[in-house]
Amino acid sequence: MHPDGPDPKVIASAAALLQGGGLVAFPTETVYGLGADALDPDAVRRLFAAKGRPADNPLIVHVATRRQVDQVARDIPALAQALMDRFWPGPLALVLPRRPGVPDETTAGLETVAVRMPDHTVARALIEATGRPVAAPSANRSGSPSPTTALHVLADLEGRIDAVVDAGPCRVGVESTVVLVVGNQATVLRLGAVTEAMLRNVVPSVTVAASAHGAAASADETVRSPGLKHRHYAPKAPVRLFEGPERVAALSAAREEGVARGERVGMVVTEESGLHGPDVVPIASRKDPEAYARALYGTLRHLDGLGVDRILVEGIATDGIGAAVMDRLRRAAAQEKTTG
Ligand code: TXA
Numbered sequence: 001m002h003p004d005g006p007d008p009k010v011i012a013s014a015a016a017l018l019q020g021g022g023l024v025a026f027p028t029e030t031v032y033g034l035g036a037d038a039l040d041p042d043a044v045r046r047l048f049a050a051k052g053r054p055a056d057n058p059l060i061v062h063v064a065t066r067r068q069v070d071q072v073a074r075d076i077p078a079l080a081q082a083l084m085d086r087f088w089p090g091p092l093a094l095v096l097p098r099r100p101g102v103p104d105e106t107t108a109g110l111e112t113v114a115v116r117m118p119d120h121t122v123a124r125a126l127i128e129a130t131g132r133p134v135a136a137p138s139a140n141r142s143g144s145p146s147p148t149t150a151l152h153v154l155a156d157l158e159g160r161i162d163a164v165v166d167a168g169p170c171r172v173g174v175e176s177t178v179v180l181v182v183g184n185q186a187t188v189l190r191l192g193a194v195t196e197a198m199l200r201n202v203v204p205s206v207t208v209a210a211s212a213h214g215a216a217a218s219a220d221e222t223v224r225s226p227g228l229k230h231r232h233y234a235p236k237a238p239v240r241l242f243e244g245p246e247r248v249a250a251l252s253a254a255r256e257e258g259v260a261r262g263e264r265v266g267m268v269v270t271e272e273s274g275l276h277g278p279d280v281v282p283i284a285s286r287k288d289p290e291a292y293a294r295a296l297y298g299t300l301r302h303l304d305g306l307g308v309d310r311i312l313v314e315g316i317a318t319d320g321i322g323a324a325v326m327d328r329l330r331r332a333a334a335q336e337k338t339t340g
C-alpha cells in the first residue's frame with residue numbers, strides 16, 4: 001500500500017492477526033518492525049522465537065497515542081514529556097519506568113520499558129486498529145542487518161511470521177535513537193536520526209553512552225542497554241570498515257590483497273571515492289549522510305546476495321545521522337560479540 005494511504009481492509013486484517021496473538025511485520029520510518037501485542041506474553045515469546053533473539057534483549061513498545069504511553073509507562077519525567085512533544089511521532093525511543101502490567105517477556109525483566117511513536121501513517125494506523133501497544137523489534141533474524149523493504153523481511157522471516165504489510169522502502173534506513181530518561185538526566189543508549197545536537201536543543205545536559213559510538217560496552221552500560229552486548233547489523237560476509245584521511249587508498253590496497261587471495265571482494269564507497277567496478281556500490285555522496293543511511297542495509301544485503309567473500313566499506317563523517325551510520329558499521333565490522 002502507499003505509505004501515506006493505508007488500505008483500511010488490509011490494516012483491519014493485519015490488526016486482527018495481532019489481536020489474536022500473531023506476528024505481523026510492518027513499515028516504520030526507520031526500518032521494518034516485527035509486531036506483536038506488547039501485553040501478550042505468549043505472542044512476545046513467539047516473536048523472540050521467530051527472530052532467534054536472545055531473551056535478555058528487551059523490545060521497543062510502539063504506540064499511536066499519548067494515552068497508550070500511560071498504559072505501559074508510569075511516573076513519566078517532565079524531561080521525557082518535553083522530548084515527546086518535540087520529536088514524536090519520530091525516530092526516538094524513550095526508556096521509562098514500566099507499569100507492572102507489561103509482561104517480563106517484553107522488557108526482558110527490566111523495570112523500564114522503551115516506548116516510541118513511529119512517524120509512519122501505516123504503522124500508526126495498524127497500532128490504532130489493533131487497540132493495543134505493539135512491541136516491534138526490527139524484522140530481521142537476530143544479528144542480521146535490519147530490513148528496509150518488505151522483501152528483506154521475507155528473506156529473513158518467511159514461514160516464521162503471519163504477515164508483512166508492504167508500504168515500500170523506509171525513509172530513514174537506520175533504527176531509532178534510544179534515550180534513557182531518569183529524573184532530569186537523559187542518556188543516549190543508541191544513536192539514530194534524532195541526533196545528539198537535536199536532543200541538546202531540548203536537553204542541554206544530554207550525554208551519550210560510550211557504547212552508542214560502537215565502542216565495547218562496559219559492564220555497567222551492558223546492564224542499562226542489554227542489546228549492545230550482542231553482535232548486530234552484520235551481513236553474512238565479514239565487513240571491514242575504513243576510516244580516516246587515507247581510507248580510500250587503504251581500501252583499494254585491501255581489495256588488491258583480497259583479489260590476489262582469490263576472493264570476490266564487495267565494496268561500499270562514496271561517490272567521491274572515484275572507485276568503480278563490479279561488486280563496487282557507490283552508495284551516496286559524502287555530503288548526503290541521509291542517503292547513505294537510507295541505502296546502507298539494503299546495500300549490505302545486496303552484496304551478500306552476490307555471494308562476495310568480504311565487504312570493504314568506506315566510512316563517512318560523524319555529522320548528523322553519520323554518527324548513527326558509523327556506529328552500525330563499527331558493530332557490523334566487529335568480528336566477535338563485545339561481551340558474552
Ligand atoms: O527504529 C526502531 O527502533 C525499530 C523500529 C521497528 O521501530 N526497532 C528496533 O528494535 O530497532 P530493536 O529491538 O531491533 O532494538 C531495540 C533496542 C535494543 O538495542 C534494546 O536493547 C533497546 O532498544 N531497549 C529496548 N528496551 C530497553 C530498555 N528497557 N532499556 C534499555 N534498552 C532497551
Ligand code: MG
Nearest residue numbers: 137138146175
Ligand atoms: Mg534490531
